[in-house]
Amino acid sequence: MVNGFSPATLKEALEIRARQQVIPYAGGTDLMLNPNPDAVYLFVNQIAEMKRIVQKDELLHLGAACTYTQLLEHPLTPAILKEAIALIAAPAIRNEGTIGGNIANGSAKADSVLIFFVADASIRLSSLSGERVIPIKAFYQDRKRLDLHDDELITEIILPTQWLEHYYYKKVGARKALAISRVDFAGLMTVKDGRIKHCATAFGAISGVILRRPDLDELLIGQTLAEASRLKAAYLASYAEVIAPIKGRVSAEYRKEVCLNLLEDFLNSNGIR
Ligand SMILES: Cc1cc2nc3c(=O)[nH]c(=O)nc-3n(C[C@H](O)[C@H](O)[C@H](O)COP(=O)(O)OP(=O)(O)OC[C@H]3O[C@@H](n4cnc5c(N)ncnc54)[C@H](O)[C@@H]3O)c2cc1C
Missing domain, CATH: 3.30.465.10 (Uridine Diphospho-n-acetylenolpyruvylglucosamine Reductase; domain 3)
Known part of the structure; x- marks a missing residue:
């Protein structure tokens, strides 16, 4: 049994939040893994x-x-x-x-x-x-x-939403669903008039926070696919330097290798070979 407030409007919710210590509760799928019987929850799932x-x-x-x-x-x-x-x-x-x-x-x-x-x-x-x-x-x-x-x-x-159309997404887990990811990768690339207009990548589940390095992706932006192919090794090497997975259920070395393979596959799938 959990106790709390169920405001119907955002204003009401923010008033409660300002007034007293409450724990925001949306779906409860994370919170209820470890319910706190003494906590007062602020249910936000009915706020239009x-x-x-x-x-x-x-x-x-x-x-x-x-x-x-x-x-x-x-x-x-x-x-x-x-x-x-x-x-x-x-x-x-x-x-x-x-x-x-x-x-x-x-x-x-x-x-x-x-x-x-x-x-x-x-x-x-x-x-x-x-x-x-x-x-x-x-x-x-x-x-x-x-x-x-x-x-x-x-x-x-x-x-x-401008750059979301051309994407690459892979979740490498033990099972297809119901898996807590071991490596998660997403890449966006838009090529227009023969040049890379946008390139963005992100790696999840490898360290404390998701890795997103626009400064590294910058190397490919503005290049033709042929130019990007020549820069490919340098691009992959720059990521090899910054991908430092923490040890999990699967070894850090394995997860780093998976990350770099996914990155290369993302490039290949965009014609950067
Ligand atoms: C069996 C199982 C499988 C799962 N599989 C996955 C999976 O494959 N991938 C994945 O990413 N997650 C997974 N999860 C985790 C979980 O379902 C997600 O993280 C989910 O999005 C949590 O949302 P919620 O609304 O239930 O959060 P809650 O449990 O309600 O809250 C989670 C945290 O967020 C805070 N919070 C909630 N809403 C707000 C808000 N609006 N403002 C400020 N703080 C807020 C809460 O106070 C709490 O600290 C899984 C969980 C379970 C139990």
Whole structure:
């Protein structure tokens, strides 16, 4: 039995959050693994403002309390996000689990968060005293260390959709579904008029936070595919230097090799050979 408040509006929720110590509770799929009988929970899953899905120009605004099932069924959800979500747990978890909960859980294994990283999404943090919109990368200071104030809620994820069409996504786990990822990789590449207009990669589940290095991807942007092929070895070597998986159930060396293979496969699939 868990105790708490079930506000119907965001304003009401933020008032409660400002007034007393509460634990935000969205789907409870992470929280209820270890329920705290003394805690007071703030249930955010009935707040309409946090369940909206709205496209404005090239930005898709996703309410933090959107469940995976809701996103899977929605026509505006980009294919790359649907593909990642479809591999999260099983339908019962997807019916309750939310993207806000996935973000606030603070794990580098969070599958929807990988997509928010590769897309350079931002998140909206709301409190009674105002709002902040910050890049998702800045929200993660370290494993389980988040830039979330005690009076704030994550209310929205703002996803740029311009570069999402041409994607590569792989989740390497023990099983296809119901697997906690061991390595998660997403890559975006857009080639137009013979030149690479956009290149972005992200690696999940290898260290405390998801690895996203736009400074390394920069090497390929603006190049023709032939030029990029000549730079391929240098690009892979720059990632080999920064990919440093922590030891998990599977050895760090194995996971590093998997990461570099996925990166190379991503390049090959885009004609960079
Ligand atoms: C069997 C099983 C399989 C799973 N498989 C996967 C998987 O394959 N991939 C994966 O990524 N995850 C997986 N998970 C983990 C989990 O389902 C996800 O992380 C899910 O997205 C959590 O969302 P939730 O709404 O249930 O979060 P909750 O459990 O409600 O909350 C999680 C954390 O987020 C905080 N929080 C929630 N909403 C907000 C908000 N709006 N603002 C601020 N803080 C907030 C809570 O206080 C808590 O700290 C699995 C879990 C289970 C039990």
